[in-house]
Amino acid sequence: MSASPSTSASSAPTSARRPRADAQRNLATVVAAAKEVFAESGVDAPMREIAARAGVGVGTIYRHFPQRSDLVKAVFTTEVDAAAADAPAIAAAHSPGDAVAAWLVRYTRFVAAKRGLGAALHSGDTAYAALPDYFLGTLGPVLRDLLDSAEAAGEIRSGTEPEDLLVAVSRLSSGQDAAQSERLVHLLVDGLRYGAAR
Amino acid sequence: MSASPSTSASSAPTSARRPRADAQRNLATVVAAAKEVFAESGVDAPMREIAARAGVGVGTIYRHFPQRSDLVKAVFTTEVDAAAADAPAIAAAHSPGDAVAAWLVRYTRFVAAKRGLGAALHSGDTAYAALPDYFLGTLGPVLRDLLDSAEAAGEIRSGTEPEDLLVAVSRLSSGQDAAQSERLVHLLVDGLRYGAAR
């Protein structure tokens, strides 16, 4: 209880020094810049462009994010969490079956806005291997709840894994045509309804 | 009607010379090499690797295929045509609704085998913009026939565009897990069956 006044419980007691303030400032700046650049130019945007926008050197970015995918992950973590947080409101506003569809469409729009993210997620590039895990780990349980409710109401068939569905929707949404993406997702959701208990 | 003796009806009468034999030989060699390399290393394989395998310089490849996507297109044209040619046999062997599903699964396996092709197709990269057009132009009518038959038989709903379906299936098949891809496609096809005329 001597040093570290504000932040709750840090990690290693070996070092006495506090993390430098400029480092934390820069980290936040980099993430904000990356969020903008990803939205404009896709997740494959040049690192130098992100560095320039943040007003730092590329070395600084690599210091904080040794892998490019770490930066991508950091940027999208907050948005994934937001999608997860929306589920209760959507569940309250629709019938259980429609809630599944509505939440997936919302997820669609989120994925579609990130040019190239879907492709990167499923490219087989091992550098991005951790990203699907995060998405699935966070959103899988959320969707499972929605599916369970809809199943219990007899509105959709049983036996569909939420992870499959998330993968499917993110892939279907990987294009630029938002209207088409939405059509495809609706078609998929109707597949869930086929053979429901009724 | 004076020159050009052998080849039936060529194009421009402006030039007198025939295309050089070595050029045509090399073109065939390059396409064959690219087919092998794409299958092994994906469509993003280095150009130099393809050139080395074909025993030519990279300049030779760029002479024949100014855009990388032109080479990809050349390589896959034959396989797309093969998928199109299979449709009649599949239609004959199944009920109309099952034929749609069976042909789409066959198409799934074809797309899944080309590592990275699906991602490239829908990456938004303008260099690849011509590829979807070729796929859709060739396979769209084929699938439309299958859909029309299934609709007429009352086995699937009406109003689904074959182009949407092809896009959807190629995206769903873009991963490495073939079993998962097949599950997703089946789910999508069941979406077609939902709300059929019965």
Add this chain to the structure above:
DNA sequence: AACTATACGGAACGTGGTTCCGTTTTCGCA
């Protein structure tokens, strides 16, 4: 104020796509 661990910035390196150009080969014609 001096010291040192930490972080910074950007030059440097490796890789891969694409272009350019001097050299080689094919083909039409005499």
Add this chain to the structure above:
DNA sequence: TGCGAAAACGGAACCACGTTCCGTATAGTT
């Protein structure tokens, strides 16, 4: 059969980008 020009070849050269490295600047400690 030999010649000349057009066509094609090959690979060096150039550029863009991801990633690493290291000399310099600075926050935090004493």
